[in-house]
Amino acid sequence: MKIAITGMGIISAIGNSVDENFDSLINSRKAITTIGNIPTVHIDVMKVGEIKKTNDELAAELKLDSDNNFSRTAMIGAIAAKQAVENAGITSINEYKTGLISATSVSGMDTTEKHYYDYFDHPGLIKYISAHDAGDVAQKIAEEIGLKGFVTTISTACSSAANSIMLGARLINSGKLDRVIVGGTDALAKFTINGFKTLMILSDTYNTPFDNNRKGLNLGEAAAFLVLESDEMVKKENKKVLAYVSGFGNANDAFHQTASSENGEGAFLAMEKAFKIANLEPSDIDYINMHGTATPNNDLSEGRAVIRIFGEENVPDFSSTKPFTGHTLAAAAAIEAVYSVLALQNNVVYPNLNFETPMEEFDLLPQTELKHKNIEHVLSNSFGFGGNCSTVIFSKA
Amino acid sequence: MEALKQELKEKIIAVLNLEDISVADINDSDPLFGEGLGLDSIDALELIVLLDKDYGIKLVDPKEGKNIFQSINTMSAYITANRTK
């Protein structure tokens, strides 16, 4: 399996473009702060990875009409998708069999939660009722890039964008599409802030993946899209290939609605499937971008699964980039795909920031400094509620 | 303490949506988690909110719940000692 990646776009707490994000990553510039855009009573007991733009600024960037009904999720999604399409050098988007596979969990909730009770007294707000669902987010992104074709959205919590990449790759591999824009978007919302708070897995300080004293995650918001194209398209349009999607796997933990199983069965199976598709061995992996949310449960479960796959002595360099950006939910796997491609292009392993104390349960030490080395293959994990476990393997172009 | 135990059983049934269970089915010393009622980690979080909302007790670390929620007896003892409402 070798599906070419020809373009990328991203907007996150650590930058509003691919270059800005990369610059932050190699300079250990995390962007976890106190929340600024959403009024919440929990402001002092949590930190987030917030995109440093207001909704008005995003709307202005997209040149939206004043009567638009774009949610923040839709706006950042559109911005990232447009970047990706431009980066891939696509000028006539409907010329070939083209698709968009988006991912989101928040959808338009970041906006509809503000107006939940207000619609009846404020007719001007009624336009937001249709902006609530995931389909509307994808349609708005499609309209912004001018796409008329196969458009759908995957929503499997925190593994969503990995699954978008997976479907995109399979559709190209089978010849059903010539090219496809895949990725995900999620804005911060009161709904998710409070939701994760009730699960008592939010940290009130900077998240510390794979640290023995980790307290939980920092939520984040982001959007990222990648353009995948068939070999024929790459040749025909003489495209520069940034990297390849060479393997992927999705499996279900079937253990509990939110917690991962102790031995990381779902994660193990997902990684196993990815290696099979890629026709690679664990020893071929040079860097693992872990899901690494810094919750007590995930890091233990993921750590165990990784040890089961690689062998405790042979786990390659690994880190979680969530200390930089926070956990961006349905966008996580997409931004981490962008980071994986950048790692392959620039031969770097990003540091796992904030790390101090190794976990007691096993001998896994994340990479804590930026490391330069040749990178041929990167494995990226993303695990979501509902036991949804996904792995994507990226390979050097 | 008896009135509190009765109250706790009623609240647990309501909050955790245990439709087929009655107050009489829950014994004071029965384990609530694992066996017995068979509650799980999500139920523990629900009970933590119950402690805060109805009795004014705030637990910061969910792991504290493990001992407190062992049985109706342990719950009522803890609440009696720590309630602010």
Added chain:
Amino acid sequence: MKKTYINGIGCVSAQKTFEGNFAEGFELHENLNFFPLEKPDYKEFLNPVAARRMAKGVKTGIVASTIAMKEANLEMPDAIITGTGMGCIEDSDKFLKAIIDNNEQFLTPTSFIQSTHNTVGAQIALGLQCKAYNFTYVNAAVSFESALLDAKLHIDEGEANSVLIGGIDEMTDYTLSLFKLAGFIKKDEEGSFPILNSKTNGTVFSEGATFFALENEKKASTYAEVTAIEIINEIAVSEIFGKVEAFLKANNLEITDIDAIVLGINGDIAYDIYYDALTKNTFANIPQIYYKHLSGEYNTASAFGLYIGANIVKSQAIPEILKANAATRSEFKNILLYNQYHGIDHSFTLISKA
């Protein structure tokens, strides 16, 4: 390339579709603009300890998927793929209401956890202990078709021998009131809501769950073969016929090969014009079937449409209550299904006699 067969169907809807013979108990609800669910006895299908957290969508999803798998004699699918347009809005509304009403205090996790869109698929997997591929599509009126397309891709490419797919949507009182406010639903004052040749805007809503056990081998329980699916987000009314023609051609068929057409007509004068583009011209003389007067409209109602189409192929007959015209056909070899909502998210599905 292996073929995809519908070997089992389970449906919970506004009609008594979870038991009895096909179409036996179908009833019109012409004086309602929201059809309530015909509820099965959940206790027959659900373990009470697990069920206590489940909202309507999860319960109906589990019932429908259980029936589908039983009919196909399928114990463990190689993949579980669901589609839902609005997701678990019962729990989502509950959690949001609590946030606003209590100013973010004393919130409990259950409704948040159960509100994630992939809850139905996840709960089915949990119940079956199925560790296989598990995706959920959430894209308005093509949510179910995306699941169907992914499932067929699995079978085409030899990635799976069996796939359990389903379309689920639930409705809450509050969301219903918002939809009425937004004009998605016909005004209460109209009093009567016939779907065909309607002159007013809006439609009639409902909820439900329809599951299919798809396999790459024929069985005694086989309804039909799923031959092809296409999803297109935007098509102009004037382009519809051309797109259908192209879709059929890509599958080595002519317009004349279609024996019946199942349409997502929902009585909304603004958007039923898409169906007119087919029914008033090329397909005027073949049986036209509609179903949303029975199922109501919701993002995954087209799964009910597939349930209808599959039954027609299997029985080779169309119950009167489903007929939108008087045309007849002696054999139903190829049936085309077409659906859209609000003029976007168009899907064409082709099913054939197995």
